[in-house]
Amino acid sequence: xxxxxxxxxxxxxxxxxxxxxxxxxxxxxxxxxxxxxxxxxxxxxxxxxxxxxxxxxxxxxxxxxxxxxxxxxxxxxxxxxxxxxxxxxxxxxxxxxxxxxxxxxxxxxxxxxxxxxxxxxxxxxxxxxxxxxxxxxxxxxxxxxxxxxxxxxxxxxxxxxxxxxxxxxxxxxxxxxxxxxxxxxxxxxxxxxxxxxxxxxxxxxxxxxxxxxxxxxxxxxxxxxxxxxxxxxxxxxxxxxxxxxxxxxxxxxxxxxxxxxxxxxxxxxxxxxxxxxxxxxxxxxxxxxxxxxxxxxxxxxxxxxxxxxxxxxxxxxxxxxxxxxxxxxxxxxxxxxxxxxxxxxxxxxxxxxxxxxxxxxxxxxxxxxxxxxxxxxxxxxxxxxxxxxxxxxxxxxxxxxxxxxxxxxxxxxxxxxxxxxxxxxxxxxxxxxxxxxxxxxxxxxxxxxxx
Ligand code: PLP
Numbered sequence: 271x272x273x274x275x276x277x278x279x280x281x282x283x284x285x286x287x288x289x290x291x292x293x294x295x296x297x298x299x300x301x302x303x304x305x306x307x308x309x310x311x312x313x314x315x316x317x318x319x320x321x322x323x324x325x326x327x328x329x330x331x332x333x334x335x336x337x338x339x340x341x342x343x344x345x346x347x348x349x350x351x352x353x354x355x356x357x358x359x360x361x362x363x364x365x366x367x368x369x370x371x372x373x374x375x376x377x378x379x380x381x382x383x384x385x386x387x388x389x390x391x392x393x394x395x396x397x398x399x400x401x402x403x404x405x406x407x408x409x410x411x412x413x414x415x416x417x418x419x420x421x422x423x424x425x426x427x428x429x430x431x432x433x434x435x436x437x438x439x440x441x442x443x444x445x446x447x448x449x450x451x452x453x454x455x456x457x458x459x460x461x462x463x464x465x466x467x468x469x470x471x472x473x474x475x476x477x478x479x480x481x482x483x484x485x486x487x488x489x490x491x492x493x494x495x496x497x498x499x500x501x502x503x504x505x506x507x508x509x510x511x512x513x514x515x516x517x518x519x520x521x522x523x524x525x526x527x528x529x530x531x532x533x534x535x536x537x538x539x540x541x542x543x544x545x546x547x548x549x550x551x552x553x554x555x556x557x558x559x560x561x562x563x564x565x566x567x568x569x570x571x572x573x574x575x576x577x578x579x580x581x582x583x584x585x586x587x588x589x590x591x592x593x594x595x596x597x598x599x600x601x602x603x604x605x606x607x608x609x610x611x612x613x614x615x616x617x618x619x620x621x622x623x624x625x626x627x628x629x630x631x632x633x634x635x636x637x638x639x640x641x642x643x644x645x646x647x648x649x650x651x652x653x654x655x656x657x658x659x660x661x662x663x664x665x666x667x668x669x670x671x672x673x674x675x676x677x678x679x680x681x682x683x684x685x686x687x688x689x690x691x692x693x694x695x696x697x698x699x700x701x702x703x704x705x706x707x708x709x710x711x712x713x714x715x716x717x718x719x720x721x
Contacts, residue, residue: 281308281318284306285303295419305317310338311337315337321679324705324708325337326681327681328694328695330551331530331690332551332552332555333694334552334556334597334601335597335600335694335695341596342555342596342597345592345595346589346593349592353588354589355589358586364592364595365586365591368562375534375598376534377538377543378543379543379567380566385560386560386563386585387587388418388561389524389551389561390419390423390561391582392549392550392561392562393423393426393548393563394420396487396520397422397487399563399565400520401484403518403572404518406481407441407442407484408443409443409487410478410483410486411428411445411446412428413429415428415495416429416489416493417489426440426487430659431661444483447464449466449467449498449500449504451465452635453652467504467505468510475515483515483517485517485519485545486519489523490505490521490523490526491531491637493524493640495685496686497641502540504540505542518546520544520545520548521537521546523536523537523547523549524548524551524561527552528553529638531637531639532614532639533607534607535547545566546564546566549563553597554594555597558587559587609695609696610638610695613639613699614638614641616703617636617702618641620702620706621643621691624706628710628713630713630717632644632645632646632652632654633646639695639697640692641692642688642690643688645668645671645716647721648720653721655687655719657686660687665684667719670716671713675709675712678708678711678712680704680705682709691705
């Protein structure tokens with residue numbers, strides 16, 4: 271066999287080459303033992319031994335249209351046959367079409383898009399644009415956040431487990447507490463200065479001097495770090511405070527956007543529009559690497575007379591953009607967001623039934639198909655099943671649950687003590703019932719750790 275011919279490799283050969291030559295994300299390479307995957311369809315994928323897994327993660331919460339959606343695959347094949355690449359300096363039909371589509375779909379006056387290869391790059395460009403447009407350098411970001419793994423985006427990310435040795439890779443980041451009502455950082459005074467947004471941000475600005483702050487960046491709904499929904503009024507308060515001080519508001523909807531929460535964009539639940547919205551993942555269901563930074567009409571006007579200080583070889587890659595146009599059309603034509611709402615309601619009902627039987631369920635948070643199940647040792651004290659920043663042996667009670675689910679054919683993930691339930695938006699009612707039945711079985715393992 272020719273050295274570059276990968277067709278027909280055995281599962282053992284794939285696994286061996288993967289172990290020997292592929293550097294895996296967030297892993298100690300010696301511990302890598304990745305399962306070779308042979309294929310997928312809809313909400314399912316399968317391995318080389320014929321074991322099928324119900325994908326309740328949508329991989330990295332990006333396969334909103336599920337695995338191998340036939341119409342999307344066909345569109346990508348057509349687009350590849352037409353034109354795989356033309357540089358970003360030329361006008362391209364797919365790129366222009368996707369930008370126009372986003373201007374129509376996005377809320378308020380978000381009208382112009384800069385395309386990237388993913389979410390981190392969208393955030394990098396958002397930070398750079400914000401600093402350039404305001405002439406200020408500080409960026410306020412939150413603790414329980416994930417904004418990507420490039421130097422700038424990682425500096426915004428408030429989770430030290432992600433940092434390696436580079437916690438201060440990008441200077442100028444100021445940290446803000448999260449509106450995490452289940453574990454209110456201010457200890458539940460009413461009204462809480464953190465969870466209402468305004469008092470906490472105003473106090474930070476008093477210390478930092480608002481005239482040095484370019485932007486506030488938040489995940490509209492916190493994803494990786496716990497599926498945390500802001501209380502009503504919170505995002506509105508951030509919007510007001512930012513407006514009062516000429517600070518740009520950036521919503522990172524890389525995970526929460528494109529139907530995940532049952533609306534095209536999560537910020538539409540609260541009717542608040544940012545100055546910059548960053549997206550990726552569900553934008554094209556992840557079939558080709560793609561991200562975007564969508565900016566307000568005001569910033570677009572500013573850019574008409576100012577040079578945009580960034581560029582990527584693959585900015586607006588025609589194949590990626592064509593997949594975005596197709597994915598968004600398919601979502602609209604097939605009523606995928608309506609399905610997310612409907613199946614989300616069913617899942618919500620079943621989860622609340624599970625909570626009656628399983629003392630380890632402390633909190634259920636979600637809308638659409640973006641759910642977090644927070645597991646506790648004691649409902650009264652809310653003592654978490656595993657602590658914040660748990661990894662390795664400390665995280666064992668959570669991995670017992672996810673490993674047992676995988677053995678039963680349900681692919682789930684957990685971060686700290688929160689199980690993430692984020693199936694493809696095309697999931698069926700039957701698949702929700704299957705997943706809930708497996709969850710019912712494996713949650714007994716978490717219950718065994720309760721007081
Ligand atoms: N922002 C959020 C909210 C994310 O969830 C992620 C990835 O999970 C990113 C940014 C980074 O996106 P990417 O991995 O495409 O760079």
